[in-house]
Amino acid sequence: VEPTAHAAPTRLQPIAAPGGPADALDLALAIDIGGTKLAAGLVDAAGQVVTRRERPTPPATSGQATVVTAALFDLLDEVLAADPWPGGRAPAALAGVGLACAGPIDVVAGTVSPVNIPAWRGEPLVAAVAAHLDRPTVHLVNDAVAMTVGEHGRGAARGADDVLGIVVSTGVGGGLVLGGEPRLGPTGNAGHVGHTVLAVDGEPCPCGSRGCVETRASAPSMVRDALAHGWRPGGNAPGDAEADGRALAASAMAGDPIALAAIDRGTAALAAGIVSAAALVDLDLVVIGGGFAAAGDVLFDPLRRHLDDLRGMPFLGRLRVVPAELGRDAGLVGAAQVARHP
Numbered sequence: 001v002e003p004t005a006h007a008a009p010t011r012l013q014p015i016a017a018p019g020g021p022a023d024a025l026d027l028a029l030a031i032d033i034g035g036t037k038l039a040a041g042l043v044d045a046a047g048q049v050v051t052r053r054e055r056p057t058p059p060a061t062s063g064q065a066t067v068v069t070a071a072l073f074d075l076l077d078e079v080l081a082a083d084p085w086p087g088g089r090a091p092a093a094l095a096g097v098g099l100a101c102a103g104p105i106d107v108v109a110g111t112v113s114p115v116n117i118p119a120w121r122g123e124p125l126v127a128a129v130a131a132h133l134d135r136p137t138v139h140l141v142n143d144a145v146a147m148t149v150g151e152h153g154r155g156a157a158r159g160a161d162d163v164l165g166i167v168v169s170t171g172v173g174g175g176l177v178l179g180g181e182p183r184l185g186p187t188g189n190a191g192h193v194g195h196t197v198l199a200v201d202g203e204p205c206p207c208g209s210r211g212c213v214e215t216r217a218s219a220p221s222m223v224r225d226a227l228a229h230g231w232r233p234g235g236n237a238p239g240d241a242e243a244d245g246r247a248l249a250a251s252a253m254a255g256d257p258i259a260l261a262a263i264d265r266g267t268a269a270l271a272a273g274i275v276s277a278a279a280l281v282d283l284d285l286v287v288i289g290g291g292f293a294a295a296g297d298v299l300f301d302p303l304r305r306h307l308d309d310l311r312g313m314p315f316l317g318r319l320r321v322v323p324a325e326l327g328r329d330a331g332l333v334g335a336a337q338v339a340r341h342p
């Protein structure tokens with residue numbers, strides 16, 4: 001039976017306002033902060049990203065919080081200056097500001113402590129962004145929740161009520177839409193599938209625990225695994241090829257057995273996290289985004305094989321895993337939606 005029984009529109013559905021001169025200024029500012037990149041954009045009421053800018057997340061270490069914050073502020077200034085705002089109404093004219101950030105976050109305190117941005121620990125980012133933009137309200141949301149909300153609103157998870165979104169990139173983020181609504185939890189951290197524990201005797205995780213799904217399934221984890229087994233980025237033409245997820249996927253697509261084996265082990269860990277989450281909250285759909293997920297079949301084929309191997313109980317049989325459709329826009333679309341409909 002196809003899991004499409006829940007077709008009722010939900011409150012998360014973006015308002016598909018017809019475009020027109022009157023709508024041109026109805027823009028929300030969306031921000032998406034991850035361990036790899038900082039992105040920001042203006043998103044219209046129909047959930048379309050009308051302008052976006054991004055830059056790499058500065059490799060700042062503990063004690064260098066202002067390095068990352070300054071890069072973010074530069075990016076925001078660039079976005080707000082980039083578009084023609086008839087009448088010069090930015091940023092006071094913004095419909096809202098949505099701030100998606102890698103977890104963990106604290107939506108009550110307005111602080112962020114992204115596992116993969118060590119410079120920020122308990123960083124009061126909501127107040128800082130609000131002050132920089134001179135806006136009273138900034139809506140903070142976990143980045144993977146924003147991605148999930150975006151995909152649910154107008155991407156791969158349209159029409160599905162119970163969805164886990166996963167961002168496979170520097171880390172493994174996750175967010176839940178349950179019963180058609182985002183499930184945030186009291187601190188905004190529900191859905192952290194990357195830090196569900198896979199092996200109690202596993203290797204240490206940057207989060208402070210050990211054996212987390214992220215220690216096996218993130219792009220850097222799979223790269224480390226491959227390197228430890230003798231993988232050379234760039235194959236027979238090494239040199240300036242960087243040892244990253246993109247290079248690993250390229251090697252796997254070229255048939256490199258070491259790359260394929262590392263991805264196989266990594267996707268087995270990801271499948272274990274997915275099956276565990278689905279067993280807990282009874283999911284229809286898993287949407288996977290993030291830089292590494294862009295690798296496509298070379299990631300999804302082994303992932304689906306491991307899922308089929310690990311799913312036991314009959315209700316897990318209907319679970320489907322699909323790639324995100326909105327690409328690098330998903331987090332921005334979701335953050336804007338959260339800002340408009342908090």
Ligand SMILES: [Zn+2]
Pocket residue numbers: 194195205206207208209210212214
């Ligand atoms: Zn962890």
